[in-house]
Amino acid sequence: xxxxxxxxxxxxxxxxxxxxxxxxxxxxxxxxxxxxxxxxxxxxxxxxxxxxxxxxxxxxxxxxxxxxxxxxxxxxxxxxxxxxxxxxxxxxxxxxxxxxxxxxxxxxxxxxxxx
Amino acid sequence: xxxxxxxxxxxxxxxxxxxxxxxxxxxxxxxxxxxxxxxxxxxxxxxxxxxxxxxxxxxxxxxxxxxxxxxxxxxxxxxxxxxxxxxxxxxxxxxxxxxxxxxxxxxxxxxx
Numbered sequence: 001x002x003x004x005x006x007x008x009x010x011x012x013x014x015x016x017x018x019x020x021x022x023x024x025x026x027x028x029x030x031x032x033x034x035x036x037x038x039x040x041x042x043x044x045x046x047x048x049x050x051x052x053x054x055x056x057x058x059x060x061x062x063x064x065x066x067x068x069x070x071x072x073x074x075x076x077x078x079x080x081x082x083x084x085x086x087x088x089x090x091x092x093x094x095x096x097x098x099x100x101x102x103x104x105x106x107x108x109x110x111x112x113x114x115x
Numbered sequence: 116x117x118x119x120x121x122x123x124x125x126x127x128x129x130x131x132x133x134x135x136x137x138x139x140x141x142x143x144x145x146x147x148x149x150x151x152x153x154x155x156x157x158x159x160x161x162x163x164x165x166x167x168x169x170x171x172x173x174x175x176x177x178x179x180x181x182x183x184x185x186x187x188x189x190x191x192x193x194x195x196x197x198x199x200x201x202x203x204x205x206x207x208x209x210x211x212x213x214x215x216x217x218x219x220x221x222x223x224x225x226x227x
Binding site: 031045106109111 | 119124147149151156157158159160161164205209213214215217218219220
């Protein structure tokens with residue numbers, strides 16, 4: 001089955017620690033995205049990548065970093081600089097950005113809690 | 116600036132009743148419009164999308180939505196709600212590029 005996997009499903013972190021969230025897709029999609037979801041705020045874009053070895057900041061990139069070394073993988077690191085990291089993180093992918101049929105497919109999410 | 120408004124934070128309907136979830140958008144050009152559904156603790160699943168053509172769009176799970184340009188709306192409807200439809204629903208607008216703008220969601224509760 002093609003799809004997007006995110007791991008772990010639940011993640012706990014102590015303040016001051018960096019943590020990396022995994023996102024893998026086997027849909028052969030070029031574009032990948034990271035969103036943050038907080039109650040009552042919808043989804044906000046953190047970073048996106050249109051192609052391997054390239055990525056751009058979204059609306060709330062401060063305190064986060066990403067890499068895109070492989071087409072299938074787009075890990076997100078939540079750094080200690082992120083002031084309020086407790087949230088639900090969603091990874092998504094699409095065939096290409098900038099095309100008509102760029103429907104985004106979502107992974108199951110990772111819930112990060114800072115203790 | 117692009118924006119999406121879902122004016123109803125919570126909606127409660129009885130099983131078997133009809134449903135309409137509202138979505139209004141602000142966008143300068145022809146938008147791409149989407150409705151997603153999210154069960155608790157899960158990712159988002161696409162219900163339907165509008166890019167062009169027929170303004171009444173059919174989706175999965177018996178949902179449909181109608182694009183009304185004059186009202187800047189893209190409301191989601193279902194004629195008869197099932198208990199399994201209880202979830203959170205998100206409207207989104209895209210411009211054909213990477214960026215989607217999501218509404219804040221409407222949480223649907225279904226009474227038996």
